[in-house]
Amino acid sequence: MSPLIFKKEETARIRAVILKIGRMEKVDILGLRVKNIVNESISLNCYKNTFVNKIIDFTLSDLSIHKPTAIVYVVSGLEKRGNLLKSPLFPLLKGVDLAELTAKISKTKTFVLNELDCAARGISVSSPKEDFFTLVNWDDYFSFKNYEKGRIVNFKEGGHIKFDFSFFAPLCECGERGCINAIIQGQNIERRIIEEAKTIGIKIPIHKSPIDFLLSEYEKSDNWAIGFLNSIGIILGDFLGNIEKVFFSPLIIWRGNLAKKFLHIIEYLLKDKINEEVNFKFTPFDNDYDTIIGVNSLFDSKGNLIQEI
């Protein structure tokens, strides 16, 4: 992990709650220390009020342990600035003023930020040389953000750029068909592996995840697995090649489990399709540490947002 560069007086006591597909994570950031990390699963299969109350209860339970100067929700896929939320990954949050509801109960300043914005900021403040890059998240959710000279260049999430215009293109959480997220996010890749394996008569062992099964078949030089991963590499290469034509960023930084599992196999296909001067690297941080550092860097010791992102 890279050394942190903040001065102590610049840091705040923040309770950050990170909302991702299927889970939420609560973290207390106390200056440069991170404490009290709690994970809980969240289901979208409930009423809107139940969902919102569950998030607020999770956020505020045990709040007295480290009384924060600010509460920060970090939401995957968040697209709208302002009070009312909009993220295709959390349809039950649509139109909810989570910040106001939480602030009213807790009497603590509350903010809502986009997860990838915070992660990009975290990478940049911990490696100040890197001030111009495309951060690509490839996990259960695929998206990207371009970061340049201290600010995010694309305000909207890049995962919902339409890439497959056919009638039966895979359905995305945003309601459209054929977004790049829908094509290569983890759950849809798993679904495709299961369907293809069934069609060609390959049995996936019960104890193995479809993605690990694909990788083990690839190791055995199985033609289906090689073809499958090549097709993913070609799609991702074409997509990023197009993005690169718009943003000209010299560096692509990857984050996410799927990136970790697949990239060593398909990187050569990407390099073929992207300007050869572009470099690739992984985020130096595990789990959500880039996000946590980003959140920490955005607040002063009184819990005020230093910079809009």
Ligand SMILES: [Zn+2]
């Ligand atoms: Zn979409």
